[in-house]
Amino acid sequence: MKALKFMTVLVMIVFVAHSCKSDKKEQLKVEDTVSTVSYNFIEVIAKDFTFTVDDTISSGWSTFRMKNTGMMDHFFLLTKLPDSLTIDDYLRDVAGAFGVTWEAIKANKPKDEAFGLLGQHLPEWYASAKAMGGAGLISGGETAINTLKLEPGYYVMECYVKTENGQFHTELGMINPLIVSEEVANNEPPESNVQITLSNDSLQVDGYAKLGLNVFSVYFKDQSAFGLGNDIHIVKVNDSTNLEEVSQWMDWSNLKGLVSPGPGIFVGGTQEMPTGYTSYFKCNLEPGKYAFIAETPVGRFKTFTVR
Numbered sequence: 001m002k003a004l005k006f007m008t009v010l011v012m013i014v015f016v017a018h019s020c021k022s023d024k025k026e027q028l029k030v031e032d033t034v035s036t037v038s039y040n041f042i043e044v045i046a047k048d049f050t051f052t053v054d055d056t057i058s059s060g061w062s063t064f065r066m067k068n069t070g071m072m073d074h075f076f077l078l079t080k081l082p083d084s085l086t087i088d089d090y091l092r093d094v095a096g097a098f099g100v101t102w103e104a105i106k107a108n109k110p111k112d113e114a115f116g117l118l119g120q121h122l123p124e125w126y127a128s129a130k131a132m133g134g135a136g137l138i139s140g141g142e143t144a145i146n147t148l149k150l151e152p153g154y155y156v157m158e159c160y161v162k163t164e165n166g167q168f169h170t171e172l173g174m175i176n177p178l179i180v181s182e183e184v185a186n187n188e189p190p191e192s193n194v195q196i197t198l199s200n201d202s203l204q205v206d207g208y209a210k211l212g213l214n215v216f217s218v219y220f221k222d223q224s225a226f227g228l229g230n231d232i233h234i235v236k237v238n239d240s241t242n243l244e245e246v247s248q249w250m251d252w253s254n255l256k257g258l259v260s261p262g263p264g265i266f267v268g269g270t271q272e273m274p275t276g277y278t279s280y281f282k283c284n285l286e287p288g289k290y291a292f293i294a295e296t297p298v299g300r301f302k303t304f305t306v307r
């Protein structure tokens with residue numbers, strides 16, 4: 001909360017400075033501002049294997065800046081839980097159900113059978129939990145910047161990348177509760193230079209990625225009602241990159257899927273949000289080849305070049 005309070009003070013100083021040379025119009029702005037909170041970033045440190053982040057943030061548009069100081073790839077997915085449920089319910093019922101499914105996959109059970117177990121073990125309430133976005137995959141040393149709009153409620157922030165011995169980072173501690181308060185942040189979304197539209201059968205990209213700082217907007221035209229949703233990540237591509245293989249790696253239910261370190265350098269992206277939402281992410285791109293790639297569906301990728 002420290003950064004948040006600092007920015008509130010800063011905002012007030014800025015307005016005081018403005019009002020020195022101005023009149024009633026400026027004073028109105030001050031009043032508008034005091035009832036809300038404004039700040040630059042919600043700082044997240046991702047390590048192997050913890051998140052460090054404030055436990056309570058404002059609602060409205062928020063920008064998360066996640067620095068991956070670990071050696072492994074990490075992301076965060078925000079899931080909004082139904083009222084009165086907490087991280088304990090999520091760990092026991094949801095992480096537990098995925099754990100059972102993963103054990104079956106590791107024991108070489110057919111996927112249909114393993115996913116049947118998932119259906120049996122997931123609690124009924126999971127149908128009303130909502131995936132509400134978050135940072136795409138980023139490799140060690142990289143920073144993810146994601147702007148999204150959150151309504152008040154109780155969320156869990158999770159990374160389910162896997163270790164080489166097949167443990168989800170969730171199990172190792174990469175899961176935090178996050179409370180989004182009724183207090184609304186006075187922030188606006190950024191302007192994008194690349195517009196991505198995700199639907200169940202297409203990945204549409206408008207605009208061009210440029211050298212340096214890019215702002216990508218991602219509109220979720222469709223979203224799957226259950227299970228993994230449409231999302232998007234950016235991976236660097238070199239002569240030895242096989243995007244079919246990277247795409248297989250993106251699927252957690254494959255034995256080697258999401259086992260970090262991954263098959264490429266990931267520099268950002270966004271997790272799934274419900275139909276009709278838009279989220280934004282920023283990426284500083286050097287010259288080179290890249291690909292947009294999705295966790296689901298397998299086989300969804302599109303290359304682009306930055307000159």
Ligand SMILES: [Cu+2]
Nearest residue numbers: 074159161169
């Ligand atoms: Cu992780």
